[in-house]
Amino acid sequence: xxxxxxxxxxxxxxxxxxxxxxxxxxxxxxxxxxxxxxxxxxxxxxxxxxxxxxxxxxxxxxxxxxxxxxxxxxxxxxxxxxxxxxxxxxxxxxxxxxxxxxxxxxxxxxxxxxxxxxxxxxxxxxxxxxxxxxxxxxxxxxxxxxxxxxxxxxxxxxxxxx
Numbered sequence: 412x413x414x415x416x417x418x419x420x421x422x423x424x425x426x427x428x429x430x431x432x433x434x435x436x437x438x439x440x441x442x443x444x445x446x447x448x449x450x451x452x453x454x455x456x457x458x459x460x461x462x463x464x465x466x467x468x469x470x471x472x473x474x475x476x477x478x479x480x481x482x483x484x485x486x487x488x489x490x491x492x493x494x495x496x497x498x499x500x501x502x503x504x505x506x507x508x509x510x511x512x513x514x515x516x517x518x519x520x521x522x523x524x525x526x527x528x529x530x531x532x533x534x535x536x537x538x539x540x541x542x543x544x545x546x547x548x549x550x551x552x553x554x555x556x557x558x559x560x561x562x563x564x565x566x567x568x569x570x571x572x573x
Contacts, residue, residue: 413540414511415532418521418547420540423533425459425480440482443470450477461513464492468499475506483529485514494527501528501558518546526557 414423425438434441434449438457441449443466449458459480460471471481481500483493493512500506511531512524521543524532532543 413533415521415540415543416530417525418544421531425457427461438479440480446471446474450474459509459511462496464490464496466496468496468504471500472504475500475504475508478506478508480509480511481506482511482513485512485516485534488515488517488520494523497524497527497529498558518542521546522550526555526559528558 413420415421425440426435427440428434428442428445428449430442434445434452436454436456438459439449440459440461443460443462446460449460452458457479458477459482460474460478461482461484462468462471464484464486468481471478475481483496485493493514493516497510497512500510509531510529511533512529513533513535515535516524516532517536518538521532525547
C-alpha cells in the first residue's frame with residue numbers, strides 16, 4: 412500500500428529498520444527497543460520510532476525533540492489504542508512531527524485518524540487507493556473537537572441536516 416498524506420499518495424522517504432540490521436544513514440524508523448541505538452547515531456539524520464499499541468507515549472517524552480516521526484500501529488481495525496496514542500502525542504506531549512498510522516486501519520477510519528493528529532497512513536490492507544481518497548472527502552462535518560484547529564460546526568448544524 413502506498414503512503415497516503417491528506418488523501419493523496421506521497422513518496423515515502425523513510426526506511427524501516429529490520430530487527431538485528433545495522434542502522435543505515437538517512438531517515439530511518441526504528442522499533443522502540445532500538446530507540447536508544449537510533450538516538451546514538453552520529454549527525455542529524457532523521458529518526459522515527461514505531462510503537463506497539465500497548466506503549467504509553469509518555470515514555471517517548473525525552474526523545475520527542477529528536478524524533479521526526481512516530482508510527483502508531485493498528486494490529487486490527489478493532490483496536491483503537493493508536494487513536495489515543497496519536498491524540499496524546501499531539502495534545503499532551505506537543506509533538507509536531509509526522510504521526511504515521513501503520514497496520515490495518517480501515518478507509519472508514521481515515522478522517523478519524525486525521526482528526527486525532529495522524530498525518531500519514533501506510534496500511535497493510537490491499538484496498539484501492541481511491542477508496543482512501545474518497546474516505547478523505549466524503550465526511551465534511553464533525554461534532555467532536557479535533558487536533559486540526561478547524562471551525563466548530565457541531566450543534567448549530569444539526570437542525571439543517573434533518
